[in-house]
Amino acid sequence: MLGEIIAIGDELTSGRIPNTTSGFAAHHLFEAGFDIYAMHTIGDTPSLIGEALKRALSRVDFVLVTGGLGPTDDDLTTMAVSEALERPTMPNLEILSLIRQHLDANSDQPVSSLEKLAWLPEGAETLNPKAKMAGFQLIHGGKPIFFLPGIPHQMRTLLIEEVLPRLTTWYKGKQLNSIQHVFKIFGLSESEINSRIKALSLNPDVEIGYYPVFPDVHLSMTVRDNDKEKIEQLARETSQQLKEALGTYLYGMGRESLAAVVGGMLRDGNKQFSVAESCTGGLISHLMTSIAGSSGYFLGGVTSYANSMKTEYLGVKKTSLTTHGAVSEEVAMEMVHGIRQTSGADISVSVTGIAGPGGGTEEKPVGTVFIAMGTEDNSSCHHFLFSGNRYEIQQLTAQTALDIVRRYLLKTEQNS
Amino acid sequence: MLGEIIAIGDELTSGRIPNTTSGFAAHHLFEAGFDIYAMHTIGDTPSLIGEALKRALSRVDFVLVTGGLGPTDDDLTTMAVSEALERPTMPNLEILSLIRQHLDANSDQPVSSLEKLAWLPEGAETLNPKAKMAGFQLIHGGKPIFFLPGIPHQMRTLLIEEVLPRLTTWYKGKQLNSIQHVFKIFGLSESEINSRIKALSLNPDVEIGYYPVFPDVHLSMTVRDNDKEKIEQLARETSQQLKEALGTYLYGMGRESLAAVVGGMLRDGNKQFSVAESCTGGLISHLMTSIAGSSGYFLGGVTSYANSMKTEYLGVKKTSLTTHGAVSEEVAMEMVHGIRQTSGADISVSVTGIAGPGGGTEEKPVGTVFIAMGTEDNSSCHHFLFSGNRYEIQQLTAQTALDIVRRYLLKTEQNS
Numbered sequence: 106m107l108g109e110i111i112a113i114g115d116e117l118t119s120g121r122i123p124n125t126t127s128g129f130a131a132h133h134l135f136e137a138g139f140d141i142y143a144m145h146t147i148g149d150t151p152s153l154i155g156e157a158l159k160r161a162l163s164r165v166d167f168v169l170v171t172g173g174l175g176p177t178d179d180d181l182t183t184m185a186v187s188e189a190l191e192r193p194t195m196p197n198l199e200i201l202s203l204i205r206q207h208l209d210a211n212s213d214q215p216v217s218s219l220e221k222l223a224w225l226p227e228g229a230e231t232l233n234p235k236a237k238m239a240g241f242q243l244i245h246g247g248k249p250i251f252f253l254p255g256i257p258h259q260m261r262t263l264l265i266e267e268v269l270p271r272l273t274t275w276y277k278g279k280q281l282n283s284i285q286h287v288f289k290i291f292g293l294s295e296s297e298i299n300s301r302i303k304a305l306s307l308n309p310d311v312e313i314g315y316y317p318v319f320p321d322v323h324l325s326m327t328v329r330d331n332d333k334e335k336i337e338q339l340a341r342e343t344s345q346q347l348k349e350a351l352g353t354y355l356y357g358m359g360r361e362s363l364a365a366v367v368g369g370m371l372r373d374g375n376k377q378f379s380v381a382e383s384c385t386g387g388l389i390s391h392l393m394t395s396i397a398g399s400s401g402y403f404l405g406g407v408t409s410y411a412n413s414m415k416t417e418y419l420g421v422k423k424t425s426l427t428t429h430g431a432v433s434e435e436v437a438m439e440m441v442h443g444i445r446q447t448s449g450a451d452i453s454v455s456v457t458g459i460a461g462p463g464g465g466t467e468e469k470p471v472g473t474v475f476i477a478m479g480t481e482d483n484s485s486c487h488h489f490l491f492s493g494n495r496y497e498i499q500q501l502t503a504q505t506a507l508d509i510v511r512r513y514l515l516k517t518e519q520n521s
Numbered sequence: 522m523l524g525e526i527i528a529i530g531d532e533l534t535s536g537r538i539p540n541t542t543s544g545f546a547a548h549h550l551f552e553a554g555f556d557i558y559a560m561h562t563i564g565d566t567p568s569l570i571g572e573a574l575k576r577a578l579s580r581v582d583f584v585l586v587t588g589g590l591g592p593t594d595d596d597l598t599t600m601a602v603s604e605a606l607e608r609p610t611m612p613n614l615e616i617l618s619l620i621r622q623h624l625d626a627n628s629d630q631p632v633s634s635l636e637k638l639a640w641l642p643e644g645a646e647t648l649n650p651k652a653k654m655a656g657f658q659l660i661h662g663g664k665p666i667f668f669l670p671g672i673p674h675q676m677r678t679l680l681i682e683e684v685l686p687r688l689t690t691w692y693k694g695k696q697l698n699s700i701q702h703v704f705k706i707f708g709l710s711e712s713e714i715n716s717r718i719k720a721l722s723l724n725p726d727v728e729i730g731y732y733p734v735f736p737d738v739h740l741s742m743t744v745r746d747n748d749k750e751k752i753e754q755l756a757r758e759t760s761q762q763l764k765e766a767l768g769t770y771l772y773g774m775g776r777e778s779l780a781a782v783v784g785g786m787l788r789d790g791n792k793q794f795s796v797a798e799s800c801t802g803g804l805i806s807h808l809m810t811s812i813a814g815s816s817g818y819f820l821g822g823v824t825s826y827a828n829s830m831k832t833e834y835l836g837v838k839k840t841s842l843t844t845h846g847a848v849s850e851e852v853a854m855e856m857v858h859g860i861r862q863t864s865g866a867d868i869s870v871s872v873t874g875i876a877g878p879g880g881g882t883e884e885k886p887v888g889t890v891f892i893a894m895g896t897e898d899n900s901s902c903h904h905f906l907f908s909g910n911r912y913e914i915q916q917l918t919a920q921t922a923l924d925i926v927r928r929y930l931l932k933t934e935q936n937s
Contacts, residue, residue, distance in 0.1 A: 116732045118557040120548025132536025141534040144562040177715050177731050299593050315593050316532045386810025387803035390824040394802025405830040408806040410821035
């Protein structure tokens with residue numbers, strides 16, 4: 106079962122706003138067993154919208170259209186669809202009454218612009234009138250077309266709660282079974298991974314894809330067939346081969362971030378973690394705390410951007426700063442010692458470096474980074490020279506620091 | 522001058538990787554005066570690649586193709602183009618020799634897969650052989666086609682350094698003059714902004730677009746015409762009207778982030794800033810330090826995720842924690858007092874709240890947030906109830922905290 110996705114909006118074709126909804130939809134449709142033939146992004150131009158929709162209907166089994174459903178004057182999707190498919194718009198009384206109720210409660214809202222949301226092409230069925238979001242479905246020539254708002258969180262909600270269940274029911278049993286696993290790798294290049302995988306001589310029915318997603322590389326393994334048991338066995342066997350080939354460079358699977366993997370290991374090992382950051386400026390803390398439940402193992406941290414913060418909060422010696430500089434092994438070690446002692450953590454990391462663009466010297470160029478890790482038994486410091494812009498150096502430093510913790514926890518697990 | 526963008530990769534149509542390159546290209550092409558007719562995303566399927574390229578060539582003036590140029594086996598763009606345009610591939614001797622030089626220096630690299638990069642369709646001209654990136658140009662039927670790698674930073678470099686200058690030279694004088702300003706707004710909804718703008722009765726030649734970009738709303742104003750002076754005057758006058766209508770909800774223009782705006786105001790006012798975070802977990806520090814030069818005004822901060830960190834690093838009283846709870850006005854005020862005193866900052870903010878999904882109670886549901894700001898003269902605390910998921914509550918809290926600082930600095934500037 107093949108589909109196309111059409112995203113509408115001048116804000117997308119002029120590059121003002123990144124299109125995040127099409128990729129989200131593709132991912133969830135793919136996981137549900139549907140293939141995407143193509144995704145298109147076009148402006149708020151009725152003739153283009155009509156043309157793209159009619160072309161898609163001529164070659165695929167379903168179409169998903171996002172954007173251009175809002176109340177403002179530049180939202181033209183409904184009108185364009187009405188013309189292209191020759192279905193005049195008419196007011197949906199249920200939506201109209203909900204909008205009027207809402208307006209009574211919020212009388213300063215502009216009436217006419219919101220009422221526009223109730224006018225839909227003939228035959229349209231609203232996806233969820235109670236959700237206070239635009240979004241409807243049309244069956245045209247026996248094929249379902251779904252129209253969703255372009256606002257990402259509304260689009261996501263309606264896709265998951267309304268579109269996927271409806272599509273699965275409509276095409277029941279017509280999708281191929283598929284299994285896809287995504288392997289997340291840090292510390293090996295795409296070519297290095299490719300060499301390792303080639304040496305495996307995998308079953309030719311397995312599709313492998315490589316995707317550098319800075320600072321990681323993702324590898325996808327896909328198997329598809331009518332025979333569910335066959336692909337389950339093939340996926341199991343291939344995953345095992347891939348895991349062995351990738352070794353400890355493989356940090357996680359699927360949507361797991363490195364922070365989530367490290368968090369899970371800390372939780373399972375009943376260890377408390379804290380961090381002292383300089384050049385990453387809070388990024389490591391932010392990555393750790395973006396994971397729900399992180400308060401179970403993450404105590405917190407100090408972002409000691411200024412030298413005064415390093416002495417005041419972390420007990421870094423002024424003489425270390427003057428003798429070795431803030432970006433040095435000595436200071437990184439004092440930072441990690443300071444944060445671990447005061448926070449009472451089992452494991453701490455510290456980072457100090459030069460993210461640029463300014464601040465580099467001949468001796469310590471931009472990208473120079475020291476990462477120290479301290480535990481009850483041991484502490485150590487690693488020296489790196491990363492390349493990239495400020496954003497890349499910060500991301501690479503944070504990911505490397507988390508990976509150092511992951512590798513330590515991995516060893517601890519194996520020894521216990 | 523109209524163009525189309527074709528992004529290639531199974532990783533895109535299956536939604537594993539978000540397509541960020543097409544939007545980036547569209548933005549820069551738009552700014553250079555080119556319009557994008559449509560953007561397409563298709564899989565690594567030679568027949569689809571050929572079809573999309575031929576269709577684009579039939580209706581627009583130039584085509585940009587990204588992805589599928591790499592060394593691995595799933596990169597099929599060059600082959601597909603060669604077939605579709607009937608231009609057999611042949612080795613580019615300059616690239617081949619550069620690859621061999623590189624291989625001599627790194628002899629563990631797989632030779633044959635990298636050498637694949639040197640085989641290009643007949644008539645292809647490499648964009649920058651010294652850049653060690655795939656990427657070439659073809660002139661077909663009098664129209665330029667650019668092929669760029671899908672890896673975002675390589676694609677961006679070649680687009681800016683090679684494609685835009687070549688395209689501008691090729692179509693010299695054929696673009697319309699255009700001016701676009703983007704207004705960044707925090708604290709007003711799309712409908713509220715729309716009402717304010719409608720009341721202005723703007724010149725009908727001005728195009729206005731609205732884009733909710735969580736947690737902000739962006740408004741774009743575009744004017745296009747052959748007459749450069751005319752659009753400059755219209756853009757100036759309209760910008761003035763829009764600025765008045767948006768008032769202090771307008772925090773910045775174009776690519777400026779709120780953290781950059783606040784940073785600029787701190788630098789200009791010669792003020793040092795620090796932050797004590799709980800539920801945002803380092804996000805405010807991260808936003809501040811993502812700006813180059815932030816060490817001039819940002820001292821750092823404490824992420825006091827655990828209560829012990831709040832007492833240890835910020836001097837929060839244990840009785841405040843037990844009597845009022847960590848999420849309370851009292852604790853927010855003690856946090857901001859503590860960080861400001863110890864860091865020696867002129868201005869500090871603190872945040873404490875419940876980002877969820879767990880941790881909510883009837884009295885303090887998920888989304889409850891206290892944000893305090895402290896200065897030499899004054900300190901105050903605001904109580905919020907934000908809605909959304911964990912990510913949204915963290916983002917909204919950080920943006921609101923920065924906006925509180927911005928509004929304070931705005932008043933200080935006006936009074937001085």
